[in-house]
Amino acid sequence: MTLYAICLANRSAALYHLREYHYCVKDIDEALEHHYPKELKYKLYKRKARLLSHMKQHIDARDAYRQALKWLDWAKMEREKRIEHQTDIQKWLKMYETGKVVKNWDIPEGYIEPAPIIPDLAEGSSERFPSLSKKVDVKYDNNQGRYAVAAEDIEPGDVIATEKPFAAVLLREEYGNHCQKCFKVRLRTTNRYMIQQIFFVCTT
Incomplete structure (x- = not known):
């Protein structure tokens, strides 16, 4: 399952x-x-520590930095690079361990995580294919069939395709923390970043 784990890790970087x-x-x-x-x-673990810090889950962030320091011993890298990572992790650990207030932020009762926003297409929608950007054209020939090509320069970060699903079903592994009607995350107050569900189906 290593390839699957690597794919998840790469997606976590994008997220x-x-x-x-x-x-x-x-x-x-x-x-x-x-x-x-x-x-x-x-x-x-370093990435996890940084994002937990952004989420104000400082105790969990500190623990993640400790794990990062532990697993750094297994890393395959030059000595100078290892020292650089070690210094950075120890700097953050020192900040947490000497801080006057190190605690996890309490998520407000009944908080609902907003649904993801569908981004706008770069340069607007194509007249022929509304789900595609104007920067993309669709062509056809007998050898290749139908295929998409760039109609103009596409810059890094440009959104070139978005489409609402015709139908959607909640994944089984998300049953415990998402509404099965609107799919929004349902949370309640907790001192952990692993937030808990308060409703299975909401009224929205």
Whole structure:
């Protein structure tokens, strides 16, 4: 399952930069459960520590930094690079361990995580294919069939395709923390980042 774990870890990096911290931490935890390579675990724990810090889960962030320091011993890298990572982790640990207030932020009672926002297409929608950006054209020939090509330069970060699903079903592993009607995350106050469900089906 190493390839699956690596895919999850890579997706967690994308989710981190998108600030989807709740989904990012879930990917990290699942990657660690599915035999993520031990020589790379320090990277996942560092990422987990950073995102938990953003989520104000400071106790859990501190624990993740401790795990990162532990797994750094297995990392395959030059000595100078190892010292650089070690210094960075120890800096954060010192901040947490000498801080006057190190606690997890309490999630407000009944908090509902907002649904993901569908981004706008770069340069607007194509007239022929509304789900595609104007930067994309669709062509056809007898050898290749139908295929998409760039109609103009596509910059990093450009959204070139979005489409609402015709139908959607909640994944079984999400039954415990999402509404089965609107799919929004349902939370209650807790002192852990692993938030808990308060409703199975809401009235929205």
